[in-house]
Amino acid sequence: xxxxxxxxxxxxxxxxxxxxxxxxxxxxxxxxxxxxxxxxxxxxxxxxxxxxxxxxxxxxxxxxxxxxxxxxxxxxxxxxxxxxxxxxxxxxxxxxxxxxxxxxxxxxxxxxxxxxxxxxxxxxxxxxxxxxxxxxxxxxxxxxxxxxxxxxxxxxxxxxxxxx
Amino acid sequence: xxxxxxxxxxxxxxxxxxxxxxxxxxxxxxxxxxxxxxxxxxxxxxxxxxxxxxxxxxxxxxxxxxxxxxxxxxxxxxxxxxxxxxxxxxxxxxxxxxxxxxxxxxxxxxxxxxxxxxxxxxxxxxxxxxxxxxxxxxxxxxxxxxxxxxxxxxxxxxxxxxxxxxxxxxxxxxxxxxxxxxxxxxxxxxxxxxxxxxxxxxxxxxxxxxxxxxxxxxxxxxxxxxxxxxxxxxxxxxxxxxxxxxxxxxxxx
Numbered sequence: 270x271x272x273x274x275x276x277x278x279x280x281x282x283x284x285x286x287x288x289x290x291x292x293x294x295x296x297x298x299x300x301x302x303x304x305x306x307x308x309x310x311x312x313x314x315x316x317x318x319x320x321x322x323x324x325x326x327x328x329x330x331x332x333x334x335x336x337x338x339x340x341x342x343x344x345x346x347x348x349x350x351x352x353x354x355x356x357x358x359x360x361x362x363x364x365x366x367x368x369x370x371x372x373x374x375x376x377x378x379x380x381x382x383x384x385x386x387x388x389x390x391x392x393x394x395x396x397x398x399x400x401x402x403x404x405x406x407x408x409x410x411x412x413x414x415x416x417x418x419x420x421x422x423x424x425x426x427x428x429x430x431x432x433x
Numbered sequence: 434x435x436x437x438x439x440x441x442x443x444x445x446x447x448x449x450x451x452x453x454x455x456x457x458x459x460x461x462x463x464x465x466x467x468x469x470x471x472x473x474x475x476x477x478x479x480x481x482x483x484x485x486x487x488x489x490x491x492x493x494x495x496x497x498x499x500x501x502x503x504x505x506x507x508x509x510x511x512x513x514x515x516x517x518x519x520x521x522x523x524x525x526x527x528x529x530x531x532x533x534x535x536x537x538x539x540x541x542x543x544x545x546x547x548x549x550x551x552x553x554x555x556x557x558x559x560x561x562x563x564x565x566x567x568x569x570x571x572x573x574x575x576x577x578x579x580x581x582x583x584x585x586x587x588x589x590x591x592x593x594x595x596x597x598x599x600x601x602x603x604x605x606x607x608x609x610x611x612x613x614x615x616x617x618x619x620x621x622x623x624x625x626x627x628x629x630x631x632x633x634x635x636x637x638x639x640x641x642x643x644x645x646x647x648x649x650x651x652x653x654x655x656x657x658x659x660x661x662x663x664x665x666x667x668x669x670x671x672x673x674x675x676x677x678x679x680x681x682x683x684x685x686x
Contacts, residue, residue, distance in 0.1 A: 414498075
């Protein structure tokens, strides 16, 4: 027969140990969800990344491109926003805009690896161009900017960038 | 088989209850710590600087919109040059002569015309911007050499939470040519030919330069001057035209 002292220890410590293990599991789960939750609610990371995306989009629009506008074998230098203005009135410049957009954004780290989508839309809702390079997951940021085009019109440029 | 006598031991029961109560207490306080609504749920450090950063982002967007609008408004000014001379218009041509009255432009008058014309066109573009109210911005515009320089006293206030950024919009755009000089030179050339030839068509034909075309419609002369300047996104040629109306001019021959 086992001593009374030993039997008492097994019977009383086992439930206590179980409760402690359960407590640890609950604690680990709480820590995990709390961490995810704080990432969603973080006021610090969001605005910085949004502004970073805005600047990426502005830099794209300001990028100088060379294009022979009048087919006179002379290259004219305009920015991407001007090229969008040309495309809004004449579709023949569209292939150049597609080529330039791919070249710029596919070489912008880290989006060359993580992915980006771009939409350029006229004020009547019709799309000038649309790129969907990759399906984006939840942690992407969207930037939207309005730019004027000739003849008193406006287009909206929306860039979604996937964060790594 | 369980020995119930042992379970009844006061010491053992006390231990299980004690551990359970502590576990419940820690779980409850941990839950409260992570999920209750309180200011410490958010990271406050750097919030002001991130607001400044956002305000900067908003201002950069609208300043870019203004830069592009300025460019297109300047193209519109040139596309629709309707020089406001005191002699008025005939067949849509600005008259530099009406009978015996001459209306050649000087620097001051041309500057005023260009400033008004530019503000008319740029306000149409700025009125399209949705995120901020830009339509009431009035620029004091100067055409200096190849540059168009604009300053405004209108204050654009950008507020992001507790951060406020105030901007007086301004711009400097390079045109690759001096528009004001081009127009003044053209009117001076018309003045030279008028002073020399009055209404003598032969004299006009002999003395006009190669970049000048004169169309004679009876006592109405239409003078077109090709400045050999290209402008706009599609590199249009800048051609300036003026009218001379000799209808009531006794010197016309």
